[in-house]
Amino acid sequence: MLTLKGISKSFPGVRALSGVSLEVRSGEIHGLVGENGAGKSTLIKIIAGAYAPDAGEICFADAPAHWSSPREAKQHGVHVVYQEFALFPQLSVAENIFIGHEPRNRLGMVDHARTRREAKELLLKLGVSLNPSARVASLSVADQQMVEIARAMVHNVKLLVLDEPTAVIAGREVALLFDRLRRLRASGVSVLFISHRLDEVFAICNRVTVLKDGRLIGTRDIGEVRREHLISMMVGRDLGDLFPERPATARSGRPVLRTEAVAIGDRVRDISIELRAGEIVALAGMVGAGRSELALGLFGALPISRGTIQVGDQRFTSISPAKAIKLGMGLVTEDRKSQGLAMLLDVAANISGPTLAEVTRQGLIDKRLESAIAAHEIERYRIVCRGPDAPIATMSGGNQQKVIVARWARICRSVLILDEPTRGIDIGAKAEIYRIMRTLADGGVGILMISSELTEVIGMADRVIVMREGRVTGELIDADVTEENIMNLATSERAA
């Protein structure tokens, strides 16, 4: 169905793709894997018609394709569901699904009733029941995902490209999605499935292609390749163990953070937890359980409506980020682009961010000192960039995340909170970040890690606290830390 031959694409200073060839057959689900920065996003945008390749040819449905816009690609049957979604928050579900292809009545005017009706039907076919008039901004992320996929179903789609479709859904919704994909495959539609979750790639794909550093490493039939082999193709080296060793004494430090009956708005109802020095505590739960709100509240970014926070020996009923930083706390936020990085600045500025006083001499910023600090961190964490003056926006997600972690790791003395630290990050960078976390913990910092990836939770945590709807439903240690127990607590009705 789709054949790419020798595709190359460069941006100023960066060669995103060189000579990539790929073939997606009809009636096939083809997986595309690779580290961040491997070129997957660029390839997708070329397939979608958003970028034009510098070199190479594209063949779609046995005809050469030179798309000048996403609109043209769509007309030919190529639909892309992007990781960041291309939804319109103020418009309704039905409007989002049919935007650009609104059902019309005989006069050529938009038929709103039909739009709503057909939207509801499409969603039901995907196994989702949503109010077609609901504003998309009011939906959960998982529901928004379904709206995106429903939108792709509107037209006769020949090639469906899914970019990290399961990044924000789990369990039942993933199963439903896969079921739908299998049905599409049976009807002759081709699917290009991009994902970091190798288990899922093995579960649903027929073949898989590996990209690394903008080049094609290889394409294999799913039955003929093993997970470790795939990983080594992606990373180019043997990773060994992904998760660092857990010291036996991890849980025995003194408490560095304690909360008592903390409530934050209506997302966090009543949280009393304790974090000890040297410990990595994972905060698990479904999307919407209130974990991110708790993290923001602990750091002072959201106001606490009830309860107290105790950091070390000091107790507070209200806290601010400035105060939190003074107390030696750090927060790696969930969305690095909008909440963590200064996207228009360079690496050095992003590292020195919270501690400008440190690089200020007589009222002026000492750029050389700032650069030296950044260079030190770049080397220490193996951050891939051209130097301390590299613009942060041009770096891959994994490296951007390393910059943020480096920023806080430098100044954190007591508590480091990380919200989904390895989301959307390649395996190589993941391993690095895990290593950094454990090193910090061994140095006496208490680490609170919010994560929705259960392998990560099980692999990293000394203790697991599970939240649901703003309350703690349970705590797990040692042998009790299993996927099943965590999921049970994350979805159970009983509070601890």
Add this chain to the structure above:
Amino acid sequence: MPRWLRNNASLLGVMLLIGTVYLVGAVVSDRFLSFGNVLNVFEQTTDLALVSIGQTLVVLSGGIDLSVGSLISLTSCLTSGLINGNPDRIIPVVAAVLALGTVVGLVNAGLVIALHVHPLIITLGMGAILQGVTLLYALGPVGRVPRGFNFLAYGRILGLPLGATIAVVLSILIALLLRYLPLGRQIYAVGDDANAARLVGLPRTRVLMLVYGCSGFCCAATGLYLAARFGVGQPYTGVNYTLASITPVVLGGTILSGGKGGVVGTLLAAFLISLFNNLLNFMDVSKHYQLVAQALIIIFAVSVYVERRREE
């Protein structure tokens, strides 16, 4: 808060304010409440309403049109200048002026798309160009308008002021356009998230041509109305309308970044502003204080609107 209330909060807010002004007015003077005064206010809203309707469309698409004031000056001068007292010329000149306004709007849209520059800059520049062209044509009041033409501003149709009625009809047409034309819905989408709109393949060119074209048309209509009202076109007559056209848009519930709002709110808000001015006249407040009062309303309204935005 029930959903219908939340979705129309700004409309209800404006209507509440209108009610409040009437209550205060009732205390100040009983002539304020008279039907004649209502028609009076209705009539005085015409110019602001006409230009703000076009501005609403542009803002909905995520842009802004700062060329409106100069375009109004130009069209009003051309109207009285070209007709110059000759009743036979009325229809062709009216048609030509409306066409000119629309074309200027289309040029604005074309520049935004071709040059990849923010509409604020493009329309600001266009406004300066248009003002220059106006002054090239006339340095002072120019031409005159024949007796029949004044009917546009002072005439009545079914007992209602003609100009204002045209404004209302125009906004109804545009509201229908927004609701029932596929391109109408796409205006909201482009305003809501321009990047998503591009990725989904929406025809941004057509959308922008439509909104800026309509804005240009509305400016030309305003220019025609002003020529009819004053009997003569003046080169600086439109100067205040640029910023003034944004107030009813914001007050009426359209968000400045686009994607949410509509013309009904704009129309009501324009009426509110005229009504408020009317009240201040009844209270014998000097014109200068009136400007201050208007500014305070804007600040108050926008701060309420900002609170609302943050809640979402």
